[in-house]
Amino acid sequence: MGIFSRLKTLVSSNVNDLISKAEKPEKMLNQLIIDMNEQLIESKRAVAIAIADEKKLERERDNQEAQSREWERKAMLAVQAGKDDLAKEALLRKQEYDKAYQEYHKQWSAQKESVDKLKESLRELQDKIEEAQRKKNLLVARAKRAEAQQKIQNTISSVAGNRSAFDAFDRMAAKVDQMEAQADAAKELEDFSSNASLDKRFAELEKSDASTDVMLQELKEKMKALPQQ
DSSP states (O other): OGGGHHHHHHHHSOHHHHHHHOSSHHHHHHHHHHHHHHHHHHHHHHHHHHHHHHHHHHHHHHHHHHHHHHHHHHHHHHHHTTOHHHHHHHHHHHHHHHHHHHHHHHHHHHHHHHHHHHHHHHHHHHHHHHHHHHHHHHHHHHHHHHHHHHHHHHHHHHHHHOHHHHHHHHHHHHHHHHHHHHHHHHHHHHHHHHHHHHHHHHHHHHHHHHHHHHHHHHHHHHHHHSOOO
């Protein structure tokens, strides 16, 4: 059963150790399953050959048994015909076929036992490959999660270790605060200037009205002093 040694080694290997050493676990595991299936196909061919040999031995054994029965029938015919010498010759031939039958039966029994063991080993290996396939799917999913987590952790570590990036954000925040303060100050000055201008206009208007009233009063006084016509 040396044909199974490599496949058994592949199936029984510690897949977790292989994953830890592999740069791309999914690729490695897929290749491992491919290798297993290729070996399984080769093993099936070997078992098929063994089964064919068993069937051939079985046919030869049955043929020897049939020949033995045939020569026994001929010996009976010779006895019935009163030809004992011919019957003895037929019995000697029957004896030869009986010995051949025993030898073929022995070889067939050994071959059948070997084939039964090969079939059992083949079923066991098929089960192991199916189990390996299930494990592969789980391990690939675990490997992908671990890879994603590692990438996130590396990004966090990279950003945390780069103080210049955080300093740049702080400086930009301070600059924005300053810009907002300047904008607020400019608006306040604009509002102040607008209010001052309005107050000034009203003051000039009030001053203008007062001056006109005085001038009008003076004019009336002057007119009273003039001679009446």
